[in-house]
Amino acid sequence: MFQDRLLKKGLLASVMASAFVVSAFSSSAVAEDKKEVKLGVVTFLSGGAAGPFGIPARNAAELLIDAINKGQLPGAYSSVGLAGAQIAPIFVDENSKQKVADYKKLVQKDEVDAVIGYISSGSCKAIAPVAEEEKKLTVFFDCGTSQVFEDIITSPKYVFRTSAHATMDNVAAARYVVDTVKDVSTYSGINQNYAFGQDSWRDFSGSMKVLKESAKSVSEQFPKVFAGQYGAEISALLTKKPDIVHSSFWGGDMEALVIQGGGRQLFSRSKVVLTGGETGIERLGSQIPDGTIIGARGPNGPLAEDSALNDWFVKAYVDRFKSLPTYPSYHMAQAILGVKSAADKANSTDQAATIEAFKGLEFEVPSGKISMNLAGGHQATQGTAFGTYKFDKASGKGTLVNIKRYNAACVNPPEGMKSLEWIESGFKGAVCK
Amino acid sequence: MLTAVAILIDGLGFAAWLFLSSVGLTLIYGVMRILNIAHGGFYALGAYSSAWAIGLYMQTGSSVAFTYLLIPLMAIVVGLVAGLIIERGILRFMYGRDEVLMVLVTYAIFLILEDATKLIWGTESLVAYQPAYYLGNIEIFGIPYTVYKFALIGLAVLCGAVLWWGLNRTTTGKLLLVVIEDREVSSALGINVTLFFSATFVIGTTLGALGGAVTAPQISVVPGIGAEVIVMAFAVIVIGGMGSIGGAIIGAIFVGFARAVSVHLYPPAELFSIYLVMAAVLAIKPYGLFSLAQGRKI
Numbered sequence: 001m002f003q004d005r006l007l008k009k010g011l012l013a014s015v016m017a018s019a020f021v022v023s024a025f026s027s028s029a030v031a032e033d034k035k036e037v038k039l040g041v042v043t044f045l046s047g048g049a050a051g052p053f054g055i056p057a058r059n060a061a062e063l064l065i066d067a068i069n070k071g072q073l074p075g076a077y078s079s080v081g082l083a084g085a086q087i088a089p090i091f092v093d094e095n096s097k098q099k100v101a102d103y104k105k106l107v108q109k110d111e112v113d114a115v116i117g118y119i120s121s122g123s124c125k126a127i128a129p130v131a132e133e134e135k136k137l138t139v140f141f142d143c144g145t146s147q148v149f150e151d152i153i154t155s156p157k158y159v160f161r162t163s164a165h166a167t168m169d170n171v172a173a174a175r176y177v178v179d180t181v182k183d184v185s186t187y188s189g190i191n192q193n194y195a196f197g198q199d200s201w202r203d204f205s206g207s208m209k210v211l212k213e214s215a216k217s218v219s220e221q222f223p224k225v226f227a228g229q230y231g232a233e234i235s236a237l238l239t240k241k242p243d244i245v246h247s248s249f250w251g252g253d254m255e256a257l258v259i260q261g262g263g264r265q266l267f268s269r270s271k272v273v274l275t276g277g278e279t280g281i282e283r284l285g286s287q288i289p290d291g292t293i294i295g296a297r298g299p300n301g302p303l304a305e306d307s308a309l310n311d312w313f314v315k316a317y318v319d320r321f322k323s324l325p326t327y328p329s330y331h332m333a334q335a336i337l338g339v340k341s342a343a344d345k346a347n348s349t350d351q352a353a354t355i356e357a358f359k360g361l362e363f364e365v366p367s368g369k370i371s372m373n374l375a376g377g378h379q380a381t382q383g384t385a386f387g388t389y390k391f392d393k394a395s396g397k398g399t400l401v402n403i404k405r406y407n408a409a410c411v412n413p414p415e416g417m418k419s420l421e422w423i424e425s426g427f428k429g430a431v432c433k
Numbered sequence: 434m435l436t437a438v439a440i441l442i443d444g445l446g447f448a449a450w451l452f453l454s455s456v457g458l459t460l461i462y463g464v465m466r467i468l469n470i471a472h473g474g475f476y477a478l479g480a481y482s483s484a485w486a487i488g489l490y491m492q493t494g495s496s497v498a499f500t501y502l503l504i505p506l507m508a509i510v511v512g513l514v515a516g517l518i519i520e521r522g523i524l525r526f527m528y529g530r531d532e533v534l535m536v537l538v539t540y541a542i543f544l545i546l547e548d549a550t551k552l553i554w555g556t557e558s559l560v561a562y563q564p565a566y567y568l569g570n571i572e573i574f575g576i577p578y579t580v581y582k583f584a585l586i587g588l589a590v591l592c593g594a595v596l597w598w599g600l601n602r603t604t605t606g607k608l609l610l611v612v613i614e615d616r617e618v619s620s621a622l623g624i625n626v627t628l629f630f631s632a633t634f635v636i637g638t639t640l641g642a643l644g645g646a647v648t649a650p651q652i653s654v655v656p657g658i659g660a661e662v663i664v665m666a667f668a669v670i671v672i673g674g675m676g677s678i679g680g681a682i683i684g685a686i687f688v689g690f691a692r693a694v695s696v697h698l699y700p701p702a703e704l705f706s707i708y709l710v711m712a713a714v715l716a717i718k719p720y721g722l723f724s725l726a727q728g729r730k731i
Contacts, residue, residue, distance in 0.1 A: 048657035051556040193704050221700050226661050228652045232443035232696040238576045239435050252558050255653030259562045264577045
C-alpha cells in the first residue's frame with residue numbers, strides 16, 4: 001500500500017517534472033527561435049514627404065537598429081537586440097496607392113514580427129483596422145490625428161502609437177500664444193485639407209475659445225496637401241489682419257509658406273505659429289522671420305532637454321548623416337525604443353508577451369519620458385514645449401528662445417475622454433505645472 | 434473692394450502659373466497627339482535645376498540680378514537635353530501607336546524622371562528664394578504682393594503672345610498648323626513631319642521646364658512636385674480643349690479665378706473648385722472650350 005503510494009507519488013512527481021522540463025524546454029525553444037526579429041518599417045521613401053520626413057525617419061531607424069543589434073545604446077538600452085534577438089528591418093515606401101496591400105504583404109508574405117510605421121494620418125486611419133484584423137503588433141510612430149484611437153479603433157489590441165497625437169501640439173500652441181502674446185483679439189488658420197490639418201485647426205481654435213474667450217477666428221484656410229502655392233491664401237489672411245496665424249503645415253508645404261508668407265510680410269503683420277516648424281530651422285535659417293512661434297511635435301530637436309540618451313542620439317545621427325535629427329527622426333527613435341523596452345520588459349519576443357508589456361509602459365527616449373497611458377495603454381502622452389524663433393547672424397543658425405514647457409497632463413486629454421470633448425469641457429482634469 | 438482686388442490679382446497670378454505649367458503639355462498634344470504625362474517630370478527637372486543653379490550661383494556672393502537669366506537658361510538646357518534624349522531615344526519608336534499606349538509610355542518616363550531627380554539632387558528640399566525676394570513688393574490696397582508674381586504674369590502673357598505669333602504669323606508656324614490639321618497630308622506635301630515632332634517636343638519640354646524653373650524661387654523644391662502639377666495642368670487643358678493654346682489660356686484663367694474666388698469667399702470649397710469648373714465645362718462642351726475640330730476620314 002505504502003509502496004503503491006510511493007509509486008503513485010513517484011509517477012506524479014516524474015510526470016510533473018517531465019511537464020516542467022517540456023514546458024521549460026518549449027519556452028526556451030520559443031525564445032530561441034526568435035534569434036532574429038523581422039521588423040517592417042514603413043515610411044515615405046519617395047514623394048513630397050520623403051525629404052523632410054520619410055528619409056530622416058528611415059535614417060533614425062537604421063541608426064537605432066544598428067546600435068541595438070550591436071548593444072551600443074547607452075544606459076537602460078545597452079542590452080543587445082530585442083530581448084536578445086537581432087532586428088532585421090524590411091523598409092517599405094509609404095508613398096503607395098496600395099498601403100493596405102503593402103501592409104498585408106509585410107504581415108502575410110514577409111512574415112514580419114511587428115510593423116513600425118506611418119507618417120500620414122490618412123495612412124494610420126487606413127492601416128489601424130487592418131492591423132487589428134491581421135492581429136499584428138503595429139506601432140504608429142509619427143501620424144498625428146487623434147481619430148486613430150478615438151474613432152477608428154476604440155478598443156485596440158495590436159496597434160500602439162508612441163508619439164502623442166496632434167491635440168498635444170495644438171493645445172500647447174494655444175497655451176503658448178496666450179502665455180506670450182499680448183492683446184490677441186483675432187486668429188486664423190492655414191492648415192492642410194486632410195485629417196491632420198483639420199484636427200489641428202479644430203484643437204487649436206477650440207483651445208483658443210477656452211483660453212481666450214474674447215478672441216475670434218476670422219479666417220480658416222484649408223489648401224490641398226502638397227499644393228505648394230499659397231498666394232491666394234496669404235492674401236486672404238492679409239486682408240483679415242489676424243493677430244495670430246496658426247499652421248500645422250509640415251515639410252515642403254511649411255517651407256513654401258515661410259518663403260511666400262515671409263516675402264509678403266505675413267509674418268511681420270501677424271504672429272505666425274508653426275506647430276511643425278522645427279524641420280525647417282536648419283534648411284531655411286534666416287528665411288524664418290524672427291518672432292515666429294515654433295513647435296516640434298513634442299520636445300524634440302532644439303526643444304529637447306539635455307540627457308545622455310539625447311546626447312548620444314544627436315551625436316550618432318550627425319556623425320552618420322551629417323545633419324541634425326529633426327522630429328520625425330525623434331519619433332522613429334521613440335517607436336523603436338518603445339518596442340525594445342516592451343520586449344526587454346517581457347524578456348521575450350513573443351507578440352502576446354510584448355503587447356502585454358507595452359500596455360501602459362513608461363520609457364525614456366531622447367526627448368524625455370513617454371507614458372503609454374491613453375487608449376487602454378496603447379497611446380502615448382508626453383510633455384511638450386514651444387519656443388520663439390531667433391536667427392543668430394554670428395553663427396548663421398536659428399535658435400529657439402523663450403521656450404515654455406508644458407507637462408503631459410496639461411496638454412493631453414485624460415484617459416476615457418475624447419480630445420474635442422476635453423477641450424470643450426475647458427480642459428477638465430488638466431494639471432498644468 | 435479689397436477682396437475683389439485680391440481675387441483679381443491672385444486669380445491672375447495663379448492663372449499665369451497654370452498657363453506656364455500647362456502650355457507645353459497642350460502644345461505637344463496638339464501636334465503629336467501624345468498626352469505627355471512626363472510633362473510633370475520636366476516641370477520638376479526645371480524646378481530642381483533652377484533651384485540648384487541659383488543655390489550654386491548665390492554661394493559666389495554675386496548679384497541676384499543674374500539669376501533672372503539663369504532661370505530660363507536652365508529651362509532651355511533641360512528642354513534640349515531631356516527633350517531630345519526622350520524624343521529621339523524613346524518616343525520616335527512609338528509614333529503611330531494608340532494614344533492610350535503613349536500615355537503609359539510617358540507615364541513610365543515620368544516615373545524614371547522622378548527617380549532621376551532624386552538620384553541627382555537627393556531627397557532633401559532645395560530652397561532658392563532670392564529671385565522672388567530681390568524685386569521687392571508692391572502694396573495694393575495695403576496688401577503686399579511680390580513684384581516677382583507680376584513678372585510671372587508678364588512672362589505668361591509674353592509666352593502666350595510669342596506662341597500665337599509663332600504659330601499664326603510665321604511660315605514655320607503655319608506649316609506646324611498644317612501638321613496639326615493632318616499629319617498624313619502634311620507628309621505627302623513634303624513637310625518634314627519628323628522634324629516638326631522633334632522640335633515641338635523640345636519646345637514643349639522647355640516650356641514645362643520653364644514652368645518649374647520660374648516657380649522654384651517661390652516654393653520649397655521637393656520630390657513629388659511633378660505629380661502635383663500634372664493633375665492641375667491636365668485640368669487646365671481639358672477645360673480649354675486639348676491641343677489648343679488659346680484653350681490653355683482660357684482654362685488657366687477659369688481655374689485660377691475659381692480657386693481665388695473660393696479661397697477668398699468660401700475656403701472649404703478650394704479643394705474641389707477646380708474640378709467643379711472642369712465638370713461644368715465638360716457637361717456643356719465635352720471636348721473642352723476650344724477643342725480642335727475632328728475631321729472624319731472616309
